[in-house]
Amino acid sequence: MQARAPGKVILSGEHSVVYGAPALAVAIKKHTYVSFKPVTESKTINTLFAGISSGMHYPLHALSHLKHKLDNRFEQFLKGDLPVRGIMSQPDDLLVYAMTTLMHHLPVPGRVSSTSYLPMPGRLLSESDLPLGAGMGSSASAIAATLVLFEHLLDKPLTLDQRFEMIRFCERLQHGRGSAIDAATVTYGGLNHIQAGKVASIDQHLGAHWYWIFTGSPTVSTGECVQSVREHFEDDTALWNAFAAITRGFVDCVGDCNASETRNPHIDLIKENHRLLQRIGVVPHSALLLIDAIEADGGAAKISGAGATRGDAGGLVIAYQPDEQAMSQVMSQFPGYTWGAVEQDSQGACYVGD
Template sequence: MVINENMLSAKAPGKLILSGEHSVVYGAPAIAVAVNHYVTATFSPSDTDTLIITSSVLGQSRRTLVQLEHLVAHLDQRFERFLLGELAVQDVLQTPHDLLYYTALQSDSLPSGTVTIHSDIPTGAGMGSSAAVIAALLQLFQSSSCAQQRDDKKPEFFQKVKYCERLQHGRGSAIDAAAVTYGGVLKVQADKVTPLPLELGDGWYHFHTGTPCCSTGETVAAVRAKFSHRTDLWQQFAKITQAFEANIKQPSRLGSAMRANHQLLQEIGVVPAPVSALIAQIESMGGAAKICGAGAHQGETAGQVLVYFPEQNSETLSAQLGVCLTPLQQQLNGAHRG
């Protein structure tokens, strides 16, 4: 195998929302944790006039630099049409690879060569796969050669991730961009990101209920249409997130906060019935669980479910529930080179 000495690589973690999904869009705080599931991107430069992007999820696409010259302006215009109500959020991007090219084109010069993207983050699962892809690509093409991003550069990088991600999720929150940038546990409110010096410890699991039939952007839009005026509802979410942060080391109170969070998520209609039944089973056994992403306003699956069940064996729980529980493992550093 011939190794290309000019090849670059970067990776970015996925995330799980511990508290505050949906309400974070309306200014309430949310808490998330970066997890050890990754998007890895490599780039081999060439002297051709073509940028090739190969994704383990989307397949391969190639476009000449001439074809890419006006892509950023074109997609910015389509996003403005979304803001004006002329386009649905799912119609802003015209091909699945558009977001990848758009992100690559945020570099100072048009890159030519081959980008290869591999992901072990399930798509549409509430784990921030889009933000992780964006962050890995931005790391590839940023001017700094440092493997680990400096803390003072992270706010600027966070804004870049958020800016690109808007094409996918519309008026979504900043929480995915924050988690993949900073790593660890963090609180997000509006655009303010506060890293929390916490280690969650044992008893945390997650499992995949299946990819929802509707995108994050669609579900966020559906909730907005029905509940954007319900300030009382978002205030209740905010109180639960505050309780979650205050009781992170107190299992009984933490479980109560998660169960209350689940009830509010059911109220806004983003927990499909089969997922709700599984969570009810976990609660009947003494644990707590909730969706930890946008969920879904249609269909029977809702991406990832977060489970808190301290002092229990994951294999025993998995057998009893009929699902595969994965122990939650924190990732501390966020997106980085290498």
């Protein structure tokens, strides 16, 4: 039994979304796959998450306790008594928490005690095309696939909106007070407009010429980056309005631009967006060199996601370059970076099969 969920890239609106501006993000054809194999003679959920851990055993009878413990730690985080990284003890906790949250939510006839929440024992496995902490939404993607998997297993489907809310709820253990961007894109797929926690799907295709480039994991977490930007720019309404205007520009032209013969307005919007991201200090020097090289060849590029307020790696960069050869040539000057075309996935998290 397997489910999968896409990753995402943010086209516009990172950071400004925190101050009420809109954001535009797209689900991409890079997936997390989560599967479950029942093991009847066992009494645990045995995790096996490729590239994440060598596996943990979670006794079924202790799952409710784990959930309460993590919920309490989140409260401590909210009070400022615990850093966000202190909420979970190990990376495996997140998907086990997601599974347990779903069980607790479901109406179980005659449920009288916490033991009636028990799921069946077995192996919970995952593998992913998404690098962790790289601005591609790996945690929301893994949570979404886990929820879909157990919804199917228990024959209790959530509505898309319920699933979106539950992903946001679980993701808070990893991201603290993050925005709805990741939960929205992994749930609904395609292009999404996110503002003040509300999501609207945009029935358009992003089109060609978009690229993602991974410039290495930032040493600073998304939460720290957001905090540092907040300290300096929280009250700069004019700045956040300028970001908002750019995102609205993207939304206005996203479908139409594909058919246009004239100079593509994406290029100017991305350049403007990049200048504003530089102003808030989230574009490290290495990313700047790459973006300058892409601009010199007639394209445009910007940080996608939190970026980094210190350290040399800037995480994910997205580029728009109509000339495919120019893109390959410029990337040959940066052999350390992985990159590829952004392929839109119109489908959100879904069940794959038995």
